[in-house]
Amino acid sequence: MENRHYYRVLTRNMVLILILISFTPLVLISGIIGYQFETSYRQKVLDHLIELVQKHQQNIDSFLNEKLSYIQVLVNSYSLEELSNESFLKHKLSILQQGYGGVFVDLGLVNAEGVQVAYAGTFKLEKANYSQAEWFKRAMKSHYFISDVFLGLRRQPHFIVAVKQQWGGKDWIVRATIDFEAFNSLVESIHIGETGSAFILNREGEFQTKPRFEPAPSKEYFLKVFARESSAGLGAPPLDIQTGADVLPMFDRHSSSESGKMMEKTILEGEVKYQNKNYIYIMTSLKGGEWLLIYQQNASDAFSELYAARKIFILIFVVGGLGIVFMTFILSRKMVRYIERADKEKEMMNEQVIEAGKLASVGELAAGIAHEINNPVAVMVEEAGWMEDLLEEEEFRGSENLDEFQRALKQIKTQGARCKEITHKLLSFARKTDPNIREVQLNDLIEDIIGISEQKARYSNVKIEKHLEKDLPPVFASPSEMQQVFLNLINNAIDAIGTGGGNISVTSRVAGDYVIVDVADTGSGIPKAMLARIFDPFFTTKPVGKGTGLGLSICYGIVKKMGGEISVNSAVGLGTTFHVHVPIPKEGESESRHQPESKTAR
Numbered sequence: 001m002e003n004r005h006y007y008r009v010l011t012r013n014m015v016l017i018l019i020l021i022s023f024t025p026l027v028l029i030s031g032i033i034g035y036q037f038e039t040s041y042r043q044k045v046l047d048h049l050i051e052l053v054q055k056h057q058q059n060i061d062s063f064l065n066e067k068l069s070y071i072q073v074l075v076n077s078y079s080l081e082e083l084s085n086e087s088f089l090k091h092k093l094s095i096l097q098q099g100y101g102g103v104f105v106d107l108g109l110v111n112a113e114g115v116q117v118a119y120a121g122t123f124k125l126e127k128a129n130y131s132q133a134e135w136f137k138r139a140m141k142s143h144y145f146i147s148d149v150f151l152g153l154r155r156q157p158h159f160i161v162a163v164k165q166q167w168g169g170k171d172w173i174v175r176a177t178i179d180f181e182a183f184n185s186l187v188e189s190i191h192i193g194e195t196g197s198a199f200i201l202n203r204e205g206e207f208q209t210k211p212r213f214e215p216a217p218s219k220e221y222f223l224k225v226f227a228r229e230s231s232a233g234l235g236a237p238p239l240d241i242q243t244g245a246d247v248l249p250m251f252d253r254h255s256s257s258e259s260g261k262m263m264e265k266t267i268l269e270g271e272v273k274y275q276n277k278n279y280i281y282i283m284t285s286l287k288g289g290e291w292l293l294i295y296q297q298n299a300s301d302a303f304s305e306l307y308a309a310r311k312i313f314i315l316i317f318v319v320g321g322l323g324i325v326f327m328t329f330i331l332s333r334k335m336v337r338y339i340e341r342a343d344k345e346k347e348m349m350n351e352q353v354i355e356a357g358k359l360a361s362v363g364e365l366a367a368g369i370a371h372e373i374n375n376p377v378a379v380m381v382e383e384a385g386w387m388e389d390l391l392e393e394e395e396f397r398g399s400e401n402l403d404e405f406q407r408a409l410k411q412i413k414t415q416g417a418r419c420k421e422i423t424h425k426l427l428s429f430a431r432k433t434d435p436n437i438r439e440v441q442l443n444d445l446i447e448d449i450i451g452i453s454e455q456k457a458r459y460s461n462v463k464i465e466k467h468l469e470k471d472l473p474p475v476f477a478s479p480s481e482m483q484q485v486f487l488n489l490i491n492n493a494i495d496a497i498g499t500g501g502g503n504i505s506v507t508s509r510v511a512g513d514y515v516i517v518d519v520a521d522t523g524s525g526i527p528k529a530m531l532a533r534i535f536d537p538f539f540t541t542k543p544v545g546k547g548t549g550l551g552l553s554i555c556y557g558i559v560k561k562m563g564g565e566i567s568v569n570s571a572v573g574l575g576t577t578f579h580v581h582v583p584i585p586k587e588g589e590s591e592s593r594h595q596p597e598s599k600t601a602r
Contacts, residue, residue, distance in 0.1 A: 007336050014332040015325075022324045030317060034310075041306050046269050046280070049192070049302070053282045053295050056190045056198065060286055060293065063186055064146050067103065067178055068161045070096065072144065074107075075174050080167040083109050083174060089120035096176075105158065105177040110136065112171045121177070135160050139173055146287055149180060149208045156180070159208075184209045187293075193304070196297035200286065208291055215296055222292060225268065225283060271299055374423045381416035384409045437562070439474045440482065442515055442582065443508055449486040450506065453494065461501035462494050468508045475515055475582045481558045482582075488551040489519040489578050496523030496576060513584050514564070520577040526570040534568065555580075 074083075074092060082088050089107045096104040106121020114131025130136040135147035139162040147160040162175040187209040190198035199211035205219035215222070268283045278299035286293050300307060388409050391402060399405070450464055457464050486506075493504045502522040509516050526534060535556040559566045563583050570576040 003340075007340055010339070011332050011336045014335060015328055018328040018332060019325060022328065023321065026317075026320075026324075030313075034313065038306060038310075042303065045302055045306075046282075049196075049280065049282055049295065049297070050269055052190065052192070053198070053284055053293065056187070057284050057286060057293055060186060060200075063183070064161070064287060067176065068144055068146060068163070070100075070104075071161055071163045071174055071176050075163045075165045080109075080172065084118045086118050086120060086126075089118055093120040101182070103179050103182045105179050108175050110173040110175060112140070135162070136173070139164060139175070140171060146290075148202045148204075148206065148290075159183070188212065190295060193297060193301040195301040196295070198293060198295045201292045201294060202290060213296070215294070222283070222294060225292075374420060377416050377419045377423070381413055381420070384412040384416065388413075437476050437478055440477050440479050441472065441474055442477075442482065442517060443468045443470075443472055445479060445482050446486055446506060446508065446517065449483055449490060453487065453490045456491070457494055457504065460494050460497065460499055462497050462504055463502075464490070464504045464506065466506050468506070469510065472508055472510065472515055473584050476585050477562055477582060478558075485555045485558050485580065486517070486519070488555050489580075492551060493519055493521035493523065493576070496521050496525075498523070510584070513586075514581040515584055517580045517582070518577055519580075520575060522575045525572040525574055525576055526568070527572055531568065531570060535566075 078088075089109070093104060093107045096107075106119065106123060106125070108116045108120070108125065108128075109118040110116045110130055114129055114133070114136050116125060116128045116130065119126045119128070133152070135145070135150070138147070139145035139160075143164050145160075145162045145164075147162070149157050149159045151157060157180045158177050159180070160175050160177055162173050164171055164173050166172070187198050187200060190196075191212070195213060197212040198209075199215070200208035201219065201222055202208055203223075205223045269281070272279045272281055280295075280297045280299055280302050282295040284293050285291065388406070391405055391409070446466070446468060450466065454464060490504065490506070497504070504522075505518070505520045507518040507520070509518075535552050556566055559580055559582070565579075565581040567579045567581075568576060569579075
C-alpha cells in the first residue's frame with residue numbers, strides 16, 4: 001500500500017513537472033507572438049480605415065470646392081444683366097446638370113435685401129425672400145459660402161453654395177442648390193464590412209447626411225470632441241470624456257496641421273465602449289472645420305478576421321494542450337511503470353543474490369560433508385576387505401552361508417567404491433576454482449559432469465545420452481570453469497524437462513576451428529521473447545527461489561573469456577539446444593597465449 005502511494009505521488013509530480021516545462025515556453029511564446037500580432041493587426045486595420053477616411057475626406061472637400069468653383073466661374077464670367085435673365089440662368093443650369101449629372105438642382109440671383117431676383121429651377125422660388133435665412137446672413141459676411149444641410153422653403157434636405165459679388169456698388173449673391181442625394185451617396189460610399197459606415201455632423205450636432213446606423217454615443221459626445229479639438233488646437237492631450245453609460249473614448253491624433261488652425265488635417269481614431277460593445281470611431285473635419293466626418297464600425301466587425309484567428313489559435317492551443325496533458329500522463333505512467341518494474345527487478349536481484357549466497361554456502365557445506373563422508377566410506381571398504389580375508393580362513397570355509405557373506409562383502413566394497421568416486425568428483429568440482437588455462441580433453445570433463453548429474457537425472461526420470469566423438473583434439477581451457485559450464489547446462493536441461501521425464505543428449509564434435517559441445521533437451525522450450533535475455537545476469541524463467549539467474553550468465557562469460565561462443569536454439573514445446581564452441585589451438589600455439597593476465601593488487 002505504501003509503495004502504491006509512492007508511485008501515485010511520483011506519477012503526479014512527474015505529470016505536473018512535465019506540464020509546467022511544456023506549457024511555460026508555449027504560453028510565453030504564444031502570449032508574446034499573439035500580443036505582437038494582435039497589436040500590429042489592429043494598427044494595420046486602423047491605418048487602412050484612416051487612409052480610407054482621409055481619401056473620402058479629400059473627395060468630399062473636393063466635391064464641395066468643385067461645386068463652389070463652378071459658381072465662382074459663372075460669377076466671374078458673366079455680367080449682372082446676363083445673370084438677371086432667367087432664360088440665361090436656365091440655359092446655364094441645363095449645361096451644369098448635363099455636365100454633372102443633376103448635382104445642381106437650381107440657380108438663383110439674390111440681391112442685398114435677400115430677395116431672389118432671378119431663378120432657374122423646378123421649384124417656384126421666384127421672388128423668394130431669404131433675408132431671414134441663416135445661410136443668407138452668413139453668406140453676406142464672406143465671399144464664398146457653403147451652407148449646412150437644411151429643409152428651407154422647399155421642405156426637402158439640401159444645401160447651398162454661394163458666391164458674393166459686387167455689381168454697381170451693391171452686394172449680390174449667386175447661389176446654387178446641391179442635390180442632397182448625390183452628396184449623401186458620396187458619404188455612404190464609405191462602407192466596409194457589415195457595420196462600417198460614415199456620417200457628417202455640423203457644429204450644432206445636426207446630421208448633414210443620413211447615417212446607415214445610429215451612432216452608439218449621443219451627439220453631445222461628438223460635439224464635445226468637436227469643441228475640444230477646435231479650441232485646443234494640436235496641443236490638447238488625448239480625450240478622456242465620459243458621456244453616457246459606459247462610454248470610454250481613447251482617441252489619438254493620426255496626423256495634424258500647424259498649431260492654431262482648425263482640425264482640417266487632424267485624424268482622431270480610437271475605440272469607444274458603449275453598452276458592453278466596442279466601436280471604432282475615426283473622425284476628421286470637413287468644410288474648413290465646419291463639419292465633422294465620422295466613421296464608425298463595430299470592433300467585432302472591423303477585427304473579425306483577428307477574432308476568427310484568435311478562436312482558431314485558442315482551439316489549436318486547447319487541443320494541443322490536451323494532447324500535451326494526455327501524452328504527459330501516458331509517458332509519466334510508462335516511466336513510473338518502468339521505475340516500478342526496475343524496483344521489482346532490483347528486489348528480485350537482491351533475493352537472487354541472497355539465494356546465490358545460500359547456494360554458495362550450501363556448496364561449501366556439501367564439499368565439507370563429502371569430505372567427511374569420504375573417510376568413513378574408506379574405512380568401511382577397508383573393513384570389508386579385511387572381512388573377505390577372514391572368510392579365507394578354514395574355520396569359515398565350511399560355513400553354509402559363505403557364499404552369501406562373500407556376495408554381501410563384495411556389494412559393500414562395490415557401493416563403497418561408488419560412494420568414494422561420487423564424493424571424489426564432488427570434491428574435485430567444488431575445490432577446482434583455479435582459472436589457470438591448460439590443455440584439457442573436453443570428453444573427460446563431460447564424463448565427470450555426467451557422472452555427478454546422473455543421480456539427479458534418475459530422480460527426475462531423465463535419461464542422459466552421450467554422443468562423444470573419439471579422438472577430439474585437446475583445447476586450452478580451465479578445467480574447473482568448463483566443468484561449471486557443462487554442469488549448469490545439464491542441470492538447466494534437467495529442470496526444463498521437469499518430473500514428466502525426457503531425454504538429454506550431450507554431443508561433442510569438431511567443426512572447423514572449434515570443438516562444439518551440444519546439450520539438447522526435450523523440455524518445454526524457451527519463448528522467443530525471452531531468448532534475447534537468457535544470458536543477462538539475474539534473468540531467470542524459474543520461480544523465485546528456484547534459480548538465481550546467474551548460471552547462463554556465468555557460462556557466457558567463461559566461454560567468451562576463452563575466445564569461444566555459446567548460442568541457443570529453442571522452440572516452445574519441442575525443446576532447447578545449447579551450442580558451446582571452444583576454439584582449437586593452432587599448431588605451435590602455446591597455452592601461455594590463453595593464460596589470463598595477472599592483475600596487480602592495488
